[in-house]
Amino acid sequence: MALTFAVACVAPVQAQLPDAARFGRAMELGDLSSAAKWLDEGLPPDFESDTLGSGLMIAAAEGNIALMQLFVERGANIDYISRIGEQAIALAAWHGRQEAVEWLLDHGAALNPRDKSWGALHYAAFAGRARIVDLLIARGAALDSRAPNLATPLMMAVREGNEAIVRTLVEAGADARAESDRGENALGWAMRYKRLRIAELVAPPEEVAAAVVETPVTAPAAMPASVPAPPDVAELLAKLRQAEAKGRPTQALRRQFMAAVDAHRRSADTRRVQAAPSALVISAKRGKPGAERAELVPAGATPALQSISADAGAADILRALQAAQDAGQPTEALRQRFREKVEQIRRQSAQ
Numbered sequence: 001m002a003l004t005f006a007v008a009c010v011a012p013v014q015a016q017l018p019d020a021a022r023f024g025r026a027m028e029l030g031d032l033s034s035a036a037k038w039l040d041e042g043l044p045p046d047f048e049s050d051t052l053g054s055g056l057m058i059a060a061a062e063g064n065i066a067l068m069q070l071f072v073e074r075g076a077n078i079d080y081i082s083r084i085g086e087q088a089i090a091l092a093a094w095h096g097r098q099e100a101v102e103w104l105l106d107h108g109a110a111l112n113p114r115d116k117s118w119g120a121l122h123y124a125a126f127a128g129r130a131r132i133v134d135l136l137i138a139r140g141a142a143l144d145s146r147a148p149n150l151a152t153p154l155m156m157a158v159r160e161g162n163e164a165i166v167r168t169l170v171e172a173g174a175d176a177r178a179e180s181d182r183g184e185n186a187l188g189w190a191m192r193y194k195r196l197r198i199a200e201l202v203a204p205p206e207e208v209a210a211a212v213v214e215t216p217v218t219a220p221a222a223m224p225a226s227v228p229a230p231p232d233v234a235e236l237l238a239k240l241r242q243a244e245a246k247g248r249p250t251q252a253l254r255r256q257f258m259a260a261v262d263a264h265r266r267s268a269d270t271r272r273v274q275a276a277p278s279a280l281v282i283s284a285k286r287g288k289p290g291a292e293r294a295e296l297v298p299a300g301a302t303p304a305l306q307s308i309s310a311d312a313g314a315a316d317i318l319r320a321l322q323a324a325q326d327a328g329q330p331t332e333a334l335r336q337r338f339r340e341k342v343e344q345i346r347r348q349s350a351q
Helices: 020-028 032-040 055-062 065-073 088-094 098-106 120-127 130-138 153-160 163-172 186-192 196-202 205-214 231-245 251-267 314-326 332-350
Strands: 279-283 293-297
Touching: 020 032, 020 055, 032 065, 055 065, 055 088, 055 098, 065 098, 088 098, 088 120, 098 130, 120 130, 120 153, 120 163, 130 163, 153 163, 153 186, 153 196, 163 196, 186 196, 186 205, 196 205, 196 314, 205 314, 205 332, 314 332
Parallel strands: none
Antiparallel strands: 279 293
16 A cells, blocks of 8 residues: 655744834843844844834944944944934934944934934934034034924023033034024023023123013023933833833832832922012122112012122123022012113113
């Protein structure tokens, strides 16, 4: 009896590639071996996670040069733009990864973004990364590149109160008169966010004086700079992501994380300003007998107002106004003082 042997054709088992969430957690943890394995199994080199973007972008944000190199060698687009319009070099700049920024530039990454896109210089200026700002300028970054809202890197530094970066950009030739889609230039942003010292860096004194006078007394309080999460929040978030990536229970960590976030939010509103009692302020000038002045400071006056002598100049009052705003103190009396001083200067100029 003849035996018939049937040969079964078995299809190869298809590789189990990660979903966006699993991929993102592994890349944040710097899992080089998993990245290489998934790429070998057919993962697209520009595959995006559920958070930061492609593997190259996550590696750049983390400053992981070895992981960056792996993705580039496997065909990742060094200038890949994520679904939310970001690039690896911008994320490296935002997170202060100077070595990663240099590596990307040395490997051909575009220094400047497309028109009306967020770029590395925008992100570095916004995040206060002064050394990276210096690096990008030295490499020839476009100083006045425009974001989707037409903001320039200078406007972003002004918004966040990054005074040293504002000075660097102005000295490098950034255009302080460029306007956003709301028709505001750098001075307009400085006034909107109550950055008076910075206003003096981006506009002539007479324009600053006029802007201060025109700003309503009822304007909202100064906009605080964007502050990164405190260490406890960042540490808990890292632990939570590690647990998720390894399939461990996360319920307790999530509770701790949310409690830390809530505590951080509450602590931002704990400062309260106490009114000062009435006081007699006496000022004198060294070497000028008879120049003494006495001034009754009304109840509720701020320490900044108390520090201003009766003959203070406009610049002195402006500095006191900035100090009061920085300290979260009322500024109405100082604004009125500044208006009166400006009006006095105008009258004297007209004589």
